[in-house]
Amino acid sequence: MGQLIFSKDFNDIIEEKKYWKKMEDFPISIRNFVLDTSHSFLLNDLETGAKLCSNCYKKLENGICPSCHKNYQPFIQENSNYIINLFDKEYQCYYYVFDVVDYGILLYKIQEFTSYYNPLSLLPYRTSKFTVANVYQVLSDRIIDLMTNKEYSFDRIERLESQDFQNSSEEDANLFSTFFNLEDSFLYVANLDQLSQTDLYRYTSIEKVKDYIITNKFMLATLTYFPLHFPQFEYLVKMKLYDLACMCTSEFKKGHNFKECFGIDKKYYPLMKEMNITWDELLVLKKYPTLDSSILRFFSRDSWLITDLLKYVSLEQLKNYLDQQKLTSIFIADYHDYLDCCVKLGLNLKDKDILFPPHFIEQHNLLLMEKYIAEDPEMNQKIYNLSKILSFNIYEDQDYIIFPADSIYSLIDESSQMSNCVRTYGEKIATNQCQIYFMRYKNQKDKSLVTVEVRNGKVVQAKTRFNRDIDEKMRMFLQKWERQLLPIIVKEENDF
Numbered sequence: 001m002g003q004l005i006f007s008k009d010f011n012d013i014i015e016e017k018k019y020w021k022k023m024e025d026f027p028i029s030i031r032n033f034v035l036d037t038s039h040s041f042l043l044n045d046l047e048t049g050a051k052l053c054s055n056c057y058k059k060l061e062n063g064i065c066p067s068c069h070k071n072y073q074p075f076i077q078e079n080s081n082y083i084i085n086l087f088d089k090e091y092q093c094y095y096y097v098f099d100v101v102d103y104g105i106l107l108y109k110i111q112e113f114t115s116y117y118n119p120l121s122l123l124p125y126r127t128s129k130f131t132v133a134n135v136y137q138v139l140s141d142r143i144i145d146l147m148t149n150k151e152y153s154f155d156r157i158e159r160l161e162s163q164d165f166q167n168s169s170e171e172d173a174n175l176f177s178t179f180f181n182l183e184d185s186f187l188y189v190a191n192l193d194q195l196s197q198t199d200l201y202r203y204t205s206i207e208k209v210k211d212y213i214i215t216n217k218f219m220l221a222t223l224t225y226f227p228l229h230f231p232q233f234e235y236l237v238k239m240k241l242y243d244l245a246c247m248c249t250s251e252f253k254k255g256h257n258f259k260e261c262f263g264i265d266k267k268y269y270p271l272m273k274e275m276n277i278t279w280d281e282l283l284v285l286k287k288y289p290t291l292d293s294s295i296l297r298f299f300s301r302d303s304w305l306i307t308d309l310l311k312y313v314s315l316e317q318l319k320n321y322l323d324q325q326k327l328t329s330i331f332i333a334d335y336h337d338y339l340d341c342c343v344k345l346g347l348n349l350k351d352k353d354i355l356f357p358p359h360f361i362e363q364h365n366l367l368l369m370e371k372y373i374a375e376d377p378e379m380n381q382k383i384y385n386l387s388k389i390l391s392f393n394i395y396e397d398q399d400y401i402i403f404p405a406d407s408i409y410s411l412i413d414e415s416s417q418m419s420n421c422v423r424t425y426g427e428k429i430a431t432n433q434c435q436i437y438f439m440r441y442k443n444q445k446d447k448s449l450v451t452v453e454v455r456n457g458k459v460v461q462a463k464t465r466f467n468r469d470i471d472e473k474m475r476m477f478l479q480k481w482e483r484q485l486l487p488i489i490v491k492e493e494n495d496f
């Protein structure tokens with residue numbers, strides 16, 4: 001039991017709840033855990049990509065420090081909590097420790113503040129400061145910070161979760177960040193079995209997330225709000241869907257069957273378990289049912305784009321295409337942009353060369369630029385004015401007619417019909433580097449036939465659809481036209 005003391009304003013006798021206030025108060029096993037963890041961080045040299053021992057600052061060889069022989073292998077993995085950047089200079093992380101005491105369950109949050117900055121030395125240098133940041137008493141419906149006497153109610157956080165955050169108060173925001181901040185955190189797992197014997201945690205299966213939590217990020221909600229407020233936590237843990245349990249239990253409403261709970265057929269469960277599916281991956285799976293886990297991982301950061309993407313490509317096609325272009329999943333959003341440009345520029349996405357251009361980045365950048373040009377009315381006006389001057393070059397015979405492009409949109413339309421890149425010529429036309437003419441059948445003036453590029457009064461390019469060469473009859477027509485063409489001669493400007 002706690003000690004009886006006067007309240008702060010001396011009008012009451014209250015029970016002081018005893019807890020550890022500084023690092024020296026903690027048992028040696030816990031202090032060792034904190035120090036061992038702290039000395040398992042790898043320093044990441046951003047300039048060279050080398051990983052260094054955080055004790056000796058020696059470059060690791062096969063994950064092992066050549067000086068102190070510490071083995072860092074278990075901590076080198078993608079997204080590992082243990083890898084920190086050497087040039088951050090300052091680093092902050094947290095250690096969570098449960099303690100079962102006579103008046104209930106306490107959860108400590110210890111902060112480690114590390115500075116790698118030493119003004120007297122150019123060598124990396126490390127000092128760490130440990131402080132007890134929070135001490136929560138954990139109850140079935142709330143947690144209380146014993147250092148501040150602030151209460152954090154589970155019902156309130158659940159109401160907040162279902163609300164729109166636009167109008168939330170500062171206090172609400174604070175409550176939310178207390179539970180859901182994803183900080184670099186480590187949990188003392190040695191006493192989780194003892195914790196699971198308590199009345200409060202008996203039906204949570206929290207001890208089963210031990211292995212998961214050692215290497216993965218978690219939140220305060222993972223340790224309190226999720227297991228104590230939602231029976232779904234225990235179900236998810238028992239199903240070995242650890243990531244869903246630890247990161248987003250509250251997203252799963254009670255349902256009568258698998259499909260109602262997860263929004264996906266039960267046949268996907270073995271895959272979900274095997275890959276320890278995340279919420280983002282589950283969102284992909286719901287929109288695009290597949291048994292290929294690499295697809296779910298690849299698209300997990302961009303699940304909101306999937307509906308749009310699927311109008312034009314399958315996810316396998318897109319992944320294969322980006323793989324073949326040697327581009328990572330980071331380019332999914334760029335590809336989505338690219339499709340958006342194609343649609344806005346009126347390109348034919350049924351054409352494979354447009355859907356999957358041979359050089360994605362170049363084509364993407366080009367189209368983006370072009371979209372801006374298309375949105376720039378000044379350029380359009382310049383092209384229109386020039387087309388009025390060039391109209392004296394309109395020419396026809398019994399079959400064909402040829403006339404100048406008179407707008408960005410006429411270029412886009414020509415591009416779309418011809419599957420060529422004349423849509424990118426807006427700036428060249430506006431700055432008089434060249435002129436573009438459309439040669440068409442007289443009786444089908446709206447249907448593209450030949451795109452003609454003229455420089456200094458000469459036809460330099462004349463191509464039919466898909467950049468194919470023109471036939472003899474077309475060539476004769478163009479030769480006749482070229483002879484009486486009134487040129488716009490551009491004085492060569494010096495190159496940069």
Ligand SMILES: [Zn+2]
Pocket residue numbers: 053054055056057058065066067068069070
């Ligand atoms: Zn070492």
